[in-house]
Amino acid sequence: MTGIDLNTVEEDDGVAQDQAVRRRAPHSPSSLSPSVCLELWHACAGPLISLPRKGSVVVYLPQGHLEQLTGDCAGGEDPANGGPCGEPLRCDVPPHVFCRVVDINLHAETATDEVYAQLSLVPDSEELEKQLPEAELEDELDPDELVGVSKTSVTRHMFCKTLTASDTSTHGGFSVPRRAAEDCFPPLDYKQQRPSQELIAKDLHGTEWRFRHIYRGQPRRHLLTTGWSAFVNKKKLVSGDAVLFLRGDDGELRLGIRRAAPLKGGVPCSVARGQSPNPGAFSSAVNAIASKSVFHVYYNPRTRPSDFIVPYGLFLKSLKSSFSIGMRFKTHVEGEDAADRRHTGLITGVGDRDPSRWPGSKWKCLLVRWDDDVETGRQNRVSPWEIEPAGSVQGSNCLSTPTSKRAKIALSSANPNFPVPGGNGCPDFGESARFQKVLQGQEVLGFLSPFDGSGAANPQFSEMRRCIPDGGRHMMAAAAAARSSVRAPLEKPDAPCHGIGFGEPSRFHKVLQGQEIFPSKQPFPGALGDRQAENNGGAGTGGFTSSSFRRVVFAPDDGRTSGRWPPQLRGYNPLVQQQSPSPAQVSSPSSVLMFQQAATTPQLPGGGDSRYPPRRAGNLLGAASFSDFLGMHVELGAFHGRRAPTPASDSDPREDQESPSSGGSSSCRLFGFSLTETCQGRSMVVDGGPPSPPQSSNEVTAESSSPAVPQVAAKSMARSCTKVSALYDLCATPFCRSPCFFTLL
Amino acid sequence: MTGIDLNTVEEDDGVAQDQAVRRRAPHSPSSLSPSVCLELWHACAGPLISLPRKGSVVVYLPQGHLEQLTGDCAGGEDPANGGPCGEPLRCDVPPHVFCRVVDINLHAETATDEVYAQLSLVPDSEELEKQLPEAELEDELDPDELVGVSKTSVTRHMFCKTLTASDTSTHGGFSVPRRAAEDCFPPLDYKQQRPSQELIAKDLHGTEWRFRHIYRGQPRRHLLTTGWSAFVNKKKLVSGDAVLFLRGDDGELRLGIRRAAPLKGGVPCSVARGQSPNPGAFSSAVNAIASKSVFHVYYNPRTRPSDFIVPYGLFLKSLKSSFSIGMRFKTHVEGEDAADRRHTGLITGVGDRDPSRWPGSKWKCLLVRWDDDVETGRQNRVSPWEIEPAGSVQGSNCLSTPTSKRAKIALSSANPNFPVPGGNGCPDFGESARFQKVLQGQEVLGFLSPFDGSGAANPQFSEMRRCIPDGGRHMMAAAAAARSSVRAPLEKPDAPCHGIGFGEPSRFHKVLQGQEIFPSKQPFPGALGDRQAENNGGAGTGGFTSSSFRRVVFAPDDGRTSGRWPPQLRGYNPLVQQQSPSPAQVSSPSSVLMFQQAATTPQLPGGGDSRYPPRRAGNLLGAASFSDFLGMHVELGAFHGRRAPTPASDSDPREDQESPSSGGSSSCRLFGFSLTETCQGRSMVVDGGPPSPPQSSNEVTAESSSPAVPQVAAKSMARSCTKVSALYDLCATPFCRSPCFFTLL
DNA sequence: TTGTCTCCCTACGGGAGACAA
């Protein structure tokens, strides 16, 4: 009311009665503007959303597609009925169609702001088959950027808050968490008795929203008042939904929504997306496959994952895996109604789901019996890439055999909910409720302390690697799938695998709910403060020495490129890796999540608010970067879940020293796996030849285009990537199980 | 507030928060309920809306269809560019496809309440060609009911009011015109100090709306208060929109909307109607034609008329008409932006619009130059059925030659805006603004005094009939259409044309705006009152003697069967015709239109409110019946427009005597054309044989199945119908030009 | 630090008669 242009509640249905309030940005009429909105899109989609990158290869399973389109994927039915075979649909397509992702378009529903993506696929099997032997791992490691992700995107500050009842009530405004306001909003003139300003934020559609931002009350707090209720009403926000603010480097505010539940009563998605009815979608796909032309699938982060589009690497891995009757497995099944749960079961059969139409299809080729039969309606058929072998196995899967070291580490964890760092080769997710939260799409912050600095033994690593079967590699375009054969990929099975810690348990818990604050007004200093130095020496995490390297680490565009190797994994100069800062102090539990990415103007850690010590390297990855880890190729979320939080408390970084995995060595590590040592001491066997350097190496170098970065960094990177690919094979964890949440609406 | 269940303003987008307010009628879940909603549909569509009846034959012009779908109908382009021929669309369909209307489904947009109809067409050329020689006129006169129109539909009372600013303001309710309230709403207990009641009305979707109806104020007036603003908000009504209430015989209230302008910001119609995109619509039509299977076109009363579906009869007539270069014509062109205007022009060329793809097509085969070139964007090509020969003709079109009498009559009109009754054979529309209103879909009440009671000569009629060219009759299913041959339509250009009066000018004006009240709480008495008798003698209009005849006139189902011959024209017993009542006094100008159709309980004209004298026959037709005249076969609106209002003032029926056209003769007349006289003195030349009696004659007789109606009435009717069919041929007036407003969305 | 509550106050809008076209 103090001179600020007030927003009024507008009527619905597009009859804008108050044109002055919401103004469409002239430069972004209807599609998403390239840079900021990409970040916003991913922020709204949630960190678990991974998209294949443009140019990557996926496996399209028409059988699964058809089942989903015909609503026949409910599962739990008699497996003998053959699924949707009764229908007179032409299905003269192979069961596995290799496709190249030629385009990815990010969209947001006009009515609901719900984000979705359209993937354009082109059948591409011949080329793939030719390239297979060499391209296999390369493909998994290909660090190309996700399409559309701006490489020049810049530092952003953002926060995400789940709306409270007060936030959505008609009577008040929006209570802005203090640090969020300080970090994302322009500073107020606190000298005034009741400082206030007008904020203008653009949503995904480029529509401007104006809010009065005031700092008042006793005690003082930040509030959005005028304009807020209009926004709530217009977006039909309810308590439980989350809003996120994102500040670009230019100071421009972006505003996103993540709803707790899909907005009811809206236009059906298929209509809103101009999608033809279901049967047509499939037939068009079939036609496109026959003519090797492009077809489209829609990706909705909200809908139940469907695995009829599988990342190439994951599919390869599932082919390599040997699943035999009697083998126990575990997976993560997302029920339609209940929260996500982790389930285990027993493989009771292996066979085609539709022998007549798609013989040899891997789609739902495994018959399983779940341990908890109480929950009916669960599918008794799964696809190989949906599951992973579990603990006590009758079959011969070495993944289930933890090394003695790991077992010891795991046992050292007093809290079963938070397994000790390092985990084991067949990791346990611990208490499932945590993952529940994670899988609901709440934020997961980067708790990956990339490397713990120890160059300890890595035989375990190669050992596990050796166990990965690679049979089925030649079944690529197969109409008949073979059972996987065992193959030893690594000659040195004892690669070290040191885990790194998460934060202290409660914090970890909160973060998994997406409510954690990662406070830091400015990114991390070029020079290390005391606590950082302490971390470097004690916990073995490295600090940064130059902002250019930091930029490599935090490159925000990477933070949006789910399904890709995050820069940290593409290759890492050990020098750089030793300089990761220590984690910042974690604020009290709240429903606010803050993202902190790269800073253009590095600051001393002690600068700003000294109450918040610099964060450690793991945190530096940030939620956005962490979402990379949940991508298709490296489902690092699995690692994440397996990891125990680091014993180091944020309030006392010295606790890092107590981490069993932080042995003080300075080797390059990833989640406790010492990558550098693996590279140094052992040679990796990558299918008949040295690993080809990832394409991205130069790119990353160029990105962090400091002349100080030698070309050798790229080579190191390449080796690291190779190791990571081995890691990837180890990571067929529940997070990997549903790597892509594709759905054709 | 007095115990009535209040409606609250609900939120939009279907998230019904107040379920109690709007309740979906259990028996009409989503489609229109048969009886009441049919009337409501037509009421909402407006009286100018004419649909072909089920089973009738139309001509489908794929060329026009395609042009509309591809947005190529804007016209005004260089005619040499050939239109949309550049596109690679298959067009192996004949230019004229005769189709039978196998189904008509009435719909209403969920979001906007906008009414539309879906027509199901089946190509039917062979049958037609066989039946042509005999079926030609029969088809035109076929009095079958419009599909779905219940023949048992009963008396309804309805009114339509254009909303005022007060009606739509947030501050008040809806001011109900007194007579409307008394006629349509249940009576209030006027003994109370402030009588009120709750009204429940269902809209087109069956949704119930509740309103508090109160009678208060000083002076007293009827108001809808509580619930009204909710309705206004929900329907997004604005000042200028019209609401109509319709009371069924069961007392059930129906509620419709007729918007002044299409609701902006709504869902595109094509989406709302589940219609595939444009190109698909055409190809499906093409396929259906090839396979002689059904296809659908959508009819939207709001959209710009498109003539790619033409009534069979009209098409035939256009084939018979001779259009030659240099001939002047007139038409009614509805501009996209401006109001509807009448235009004249000169035919400058005759030739195929797309010689390569549709040689011989009549579609836009006439090149024209408009008289007023100022308005750009006008199509310089028209189809023959869009125009009519106009005044000064180089060709030999008798229609353009006014009789001396008519000229005299026209001159006798002091007010050029309201030409005297009778008009002339080549009528002038007079001031176009009036017709603007009519064509905007506002109500047009029945000003047709069907027959003036005299059984006088009808030579003029047969003369006109004789003039009907029959060339082109054998071009029916032609892929190559022949140019129509020139032929002298009338041998006696000076046939008498006696007009009958409309109301007094201002009233006429109001009615053309659709705002006239035709007050009468109950239909018209069996016995004539004084004024009625006065009218009968003076103006030559007949009064009714029995309610059964009256029922013929007012049959409500007829009022919904646009595009058919109204019963009055199917055949009329002169005895009956002499008994048409005189017009009731017209109330003061208002924005209310009341419909009064057949009454089950006849009342004395002097009964009820004596301030409102009985109406004359012309008014008795009522708007609903009048809409028949605007149908495809007889676009009587043209006549109507041509007619001058009767000089007889409603307040003084004796003025009828002053009408130059009501010269006291007692001949059977239609809009000044003495039908009986025409029929008697001249023989009709109908293509090698006497005119076959229209099918409708018996039917009408049966409809007015009073035993008092002798069979001779049917014969007389037949003759009248024949005459009318000749009239029809004469009536290729602007109203005829766009007889069907078909559009494929 | 922030969610919720209560108080205060304004604006909106519904209902009524007044008044005039």
Added chain:
DNA sequence: TTGTCTCCCGTAGGGAGACAA
């Protein structure tokens, strides 16, 4: 007869500090 105005009044809801978790 009815469109508009103005008055009256109830209520929704926005903004503020109080208070407590």
